[in-house]
Amino acid sequence: MATRPGPLTEWPWHWMGSFKYLVLAPAALHTAHSVGTKGWGDMNLVYAAMLPALLLRLFHNQIWISLSRHQTARRKHIIVDRSLEFDQVDRERSWDDQAILATLFFYVAYAAIPSVRLMPMWEAKGAIIMALLHVGPVEFIYYWFHRALHHHFLYSRYHSHHHASIVTEPITAVIHPFVETLAYFLLFSIPMLIPIYMGYGSVLGVVLYLAYNDFINNMGHCNFEMLPKWIFQRFPPLKYLMYTPSYHSLHHTKFRTNYSLAMPIYDYIFNTMDKSTDELYERTLIGTEETPDVVHLTHMTTLQSIYHLRVGIASIASRPSDNHVWYMWMIWPMAWLSMVLAWVYGSSAFIVESLKLKKIMMQTWVIPRYNFQPD
Numbered sequence: 001m002a003t004r005p006g007p008l009t010e011w012p013w014h015w016m017g018s019f020k021y022l023v024l025a026p027a028a029l030h031t032a033h034s035v036g037t038k039g040w041g042d043m044n045l046v047y048a049a050m051l052p053a054l055l056l057r058l059f060h061n062q063i064w065i066s067l068s069r070h071q072t073a074r075r076k077h078i079i080v081d082r083s084l085e086f087d088q089v090d091r092e093r094s095w096d097d098q099a100i101l102a103t104l105f106f107y108v109a110y111a112a113i114p115s116v117r118l119m120p121m122w123e124a125k126g127a128i129i130m131a132l133l134h135v136g137p138v139e140f141i142y143y144w145f146h147r148a149l150h151h152h153f154l155y156s157r158y159h160s161h162h163h164a165s166i167v168t169e170p171i172t173a174v175i176h177p178f179v180e181t182l183a184y185f186l187l188f189s190i191p192m193l194i195p196i197y198m199g200y201g202s203v204l205g206v207v208l209y210l211a212y213n214d215f216i217n218n219m220g221h222c223n224f225e226m227l228p229k230w231i232f233q234r235f236p237p238l239k240y241l242m243y244t245p246s247y248h249s250l251h252h253t254k255f256r257t258n259y260s261l262a263m264p265i266y267d268y269i270f271n272t273m274d275k276s277t278d279e280l281y282e283r284t285l286i287g288t289e290e291t292p293d294v295v296h297l298t299h300m301t302t303l304q305s306i307y308h309l310r311v312g313i314a315s316i317a318s319r320p321s322d323n324h325v326w327y328m329w330m331i332w333p334m335a336w337l338s339m340v341l342a343w344v345y346g347s348s349a350f351i352v353e354s355l356k357l358k359k360i361m362m363q364t365w366v367i368p369r370y371n372f373q374p375d
Contacts, residue, residue, distance in 0.1 A: 006157030095171035126200030173217035
């Protein structure tokens with residue numbers, strides 16, 4: 001929570017716990033009824049795309065979570081060399097709240113705006129307009145709104161909740177109080193709604209714009225550097241148009257610098273760019289290879305044991321192997337896919353966890369083999 005929580009801080013479905021997805025039940029049941037009575041042929045394209053788009057966003061975010069945890073365990077290009085606190089892990093388990101809220105907004109827009117129901121699959125003009133609106137007003141307004149959130153009144157009541165995470169993970173990007181997330185949604189709806197009102201909106205355009213926002217948010221909050229230096233060497237102006245994880249990490253450690261969303265140009269213009277940004281980026285990109293003092297070598301056992309790796313889904317990995325959660329049946333294809341990959345890469349161990357106990361470095365390496373697979 002924020003240091004002095006303000007009104008509308010808590011999410012409306014917080015009390016529902018892991019059953020919060022039931023808020024989407026009316027829409028899901030209505031979709032199922034429409035398909036059952038009228039068939040897919042009469043299903044509106046926009047309406048049919050809403051739930052798949054939600055699942056796609058959740059899958060996209062989970063990929064970033066797993067990638068970040070694996071790279072952090074390797075520790076070669078780590079930015080902030082500190083461990084996660086238990087409070088942060090608990091606080092960031094609600095990272096999917098914003099995806100649920102976005103889906104609810106889309107259903108409301110579908111019901112309230114007639115032109116939304118008529119959107120085609122793709123419209124090139126709409127995509128161009130969307131990109132220009134994001135580069136122009138959205139990035140500019142976000143910069144000043146973000147600076148306002150760092151004023152002591154708003155910071156103590158809202159934005160301090162986000163900044164409680166010093167060592168960022170991809171999901172840190174969407175951990176905000178409810179009303180702050182609402183403000184972001186209003187801002188990011190500008191590039192989606194204006195093309196729709198102009199008659200150039202498209203289903204794929206909206207999905208791609210959401211995927212872009214998820215991508216830049218997840219990338220910027222990774223606690224490791226991934227962008228190669230040659231990109232900025234070949235395209236020098238790109239430093240004003242694209243940020244790096246090192247850039248945004250400084251915002252979480254120094255608080256009063258690097259306010260931009262994804263385009264640092266406004267920090268250069270308004271003199272809020274942290275002077276150590278380039279140095280931190282280059283130093284982190286070189287990285288250091290640490291040799292572990294102790295290695296714990298393990299492998300998967302049952303097919304479901306893949307879910308209990310730390311690089312996977314935290315709500316499952318933190319439970320005993322015989323204590324299943326209700327939604328595991330929906331992700332069983334991931335377990336089967338992991339088994340196929342284990343057949344292909346069965347001899348290459350990978351790091352899933354690194355721990356420091358005083359001066360002793362300990363790592364857990366996993367051999368991607370199951371106990372029912374032959375040697």
